[in-house]
Amino acid sequence: xxxxxxxxxxxxxxxxxxxxxxxxxxxxxxxxxxxxxxxxxxxxxxxxxxxxxxxxxxxxxxxxxxxxxxxxxxxxxxxxxxxxxxxxxxxxxxxxxxxxxxxxxxxxxxxxxxxxxxxxxxxxxxxxxxxxxxxxxxxxxxxxxxxxxxxxxxxxxxxxxxxxxxxxxxxxxxxxxxxxxxxxxxxxxxxxxxxxxxxxxxxxxxxxxxxxxxxxxxxxxxxxxxxxxxxxxxxxxxxxxxxxxxxxxxxxxxxxxxxxxxxxxxxxxxxxxxxxxxxxxxxxxxxx
Amino acid sequence: xxxxxxxxxxxxxxxxxxxxxxxxxxxxxxxxxxxxxxxxxxxxxxxxxxxxxxxxxxxxxxxxxxxxxxxxxxxxxxxxxxxxxxxxxxxxxxxxxxxxxxxxxxxxxxxxxxxxxxxxxxxxxxxxxxxxxxxx
Numbered sequence: 001x002x003x004x005x006x007x008x009x010x011x012x013x014x015x016x017x018x019x020x021x022x023x024x025x026x027x028x029x030x031x032x033x034x035x036x037x038x039x040x041x042x043x044x045x046x047x048x049x050x051x052x053x054x055x056x057x058x059x060x061x062x063x064x065x066x067x068x069x070x071x072x073x074x075x076x077x078x079x080x081x082x083x084x085x086x087x088x089x090x091x092x093x094x095x096x097x098x099x100x101x102x103x104x105x106x107x108x109x110x111x112x113x114x115x116x117x118x119x120x121x122x123x124x125x126x127x128x129x130x131x132x133x134x135x136x137x138x139x140x141x142x143x144x145x146x147x148x149x150x151x152x153x154x155x156x157x158x159x160x161x162x163x164x165x166x167x168x169x170x171x172x173x174x175x176x177x178x179x180x181x182x183x184x185x186x187x188x189x190x191x192x193x194x195x196x197x198x199x200x201x202x203x204x205x206x207x208x209x210x211x212x213x214x215x216x217x218x219x220x221x222x223x224x225x226x227x228x229x230x231x232x233x234x235x236x237x238x239x240x241x242x243x244x245x246x247x248x249x250x251x252x253x254x255x256x257x258x259x260x261x262x263x264x265x266x267x268x269x270x271x272x273x274x275x276x277x278x279x280x281x282x283x284x285x286x287x288x
Numbered sequence: 289x290x291x292x293x294x295x296x297x298x299x300x301x302x303x304x305x306x307x308x309x310x311x312x313x314x315x316x317x318x319x320x321x322x323x324x325x326x327x328x329x330x331x332x333x334x335x336x337x338x339x340x341x342x343x344x345x346x347x348x349x350x351x352x353x354x355x356x357x358x359x360x361x362x363x364x365x366x367x368x369x370x371x372x373x374x375x376x377x378x379x380x381x382x383x384x385x386x387x388x389x390x391x392x393x394x395x396x397x398x399x400x401x402x403x404x405x406x407x408x409x410x411x412x413x414x415x416x417x418x419x420x421x422x423x424x
Contacts, residue, residue: 151391170408174385236388
């Protein structure tokens with residue numbers, strides 16, 4: 001038998017936000033305390049959770065310099081929905097999303113963190129750049145767009161006669177690049193299969209409607225908040241052209257199109273993703 | 289595309305569809321995914337049509353048109369050139385999944401989509417058997 005323990009620490013944060021108490025699960029890896037690395041806060045995709053960043057948290061090339069932190073949004077992963085959820089329809093809004101990210105940063109006393117988000121997380125970094133430009137060392141948008149066109153009717157994601165986890169996994173399966181290793185591909189889909197009822201659909205309310213930021217991105221000031229954009233070539237939800245549109249609208253934004261990657265670079269192929277991310281992190285960490 | 293090339297393509301797609309029941313029968317994972325699926329799907333390839341009848345996850349039969357008053361739960365339709373790209377052995381980014389074509393309106397999916405959406409991974413696996421590299 002062989003056994004080992006990963007250097008990832010999981011904890012729960014009790015956080016009162018917008019008048020409601022939340023119990024938020026987060027994981028972290030990398031040095032804490034006086035010799036803490038640069039905080040790198042990672043935001044998961046719609047209908048998934050922080051496990052997507054497992055590869056990053058186990059990469060010493062990253063955790064040597066960064067303290068990597070990923071929290072599960074309320075309703076996701078091990079962050080249960082708040083009391084009374086059973087009488088509500090979950091819908092993620094731009095105000096709630098940006099607000100809870102900032103509340104989490106404040107609760108953990110993260111000083112000018114780097115925030116990296118994927119998909120809906122890649123969208124919310126644009127909102128963060130607009131609303132809190134002085135709060136971050138840098139922002140990294142993975143599969144980041146100002147707006148996306150739908151490719152199916154999202155009402156299929158939440159109805160009692162269709163298994164929500166199976167349809168969610170089927171809906172996103174084509175967003176994983178064909179080159180992804182089978183184990184990582186299917187673990188990525190497993191996260192979707194485990195999502196709570198209506199959660200993926202509720203996240204897509206932000207992605208498709210409330211988080212549309214096309215009219216505002218030209219105001220992003222990269223001199224105050226450096227913005228890096230990395231998108232997989234196989235992503236047909238947030239296409240490379242969608243990200244290119246953002247890069248063209250935001251002077252100073254730095255764009256990378258990632259070969260042989262899709263919509264979930266950090267979880268579908270962590271090693272390949274790291275080869276694209278490490279130069280970005282090195283630039284962010286450099287004193288100049 | 290010339291008429292001769294189009295006919296050749298249709299013939300190739302038809303032969304892949306003909307081989308589909310046997311290929312699905314040999315795919316135990318796909319059969320398990322589709323074990324409670326019973327549905328008929330119409331594929332429209334240009335001006336030609338095919339009916340796939342699925343019974344308990346098995347491809348019970350494949351009928352090639354012309355079809356008179358065909359009955360199917362749902363239809364996937366597109367030009368022959370689009371189907372050629374969808375079923376090619378080597379597919380570039382953007383041509384690698386059914387929904388990528390649907391998003392660009394190059395393939396149209398219509399009808400009662402419950403059998404499709406409730407069994408998406410099954411259907412994607414089934415279409416995977418039609419790709420050129422999978423075909424015998």
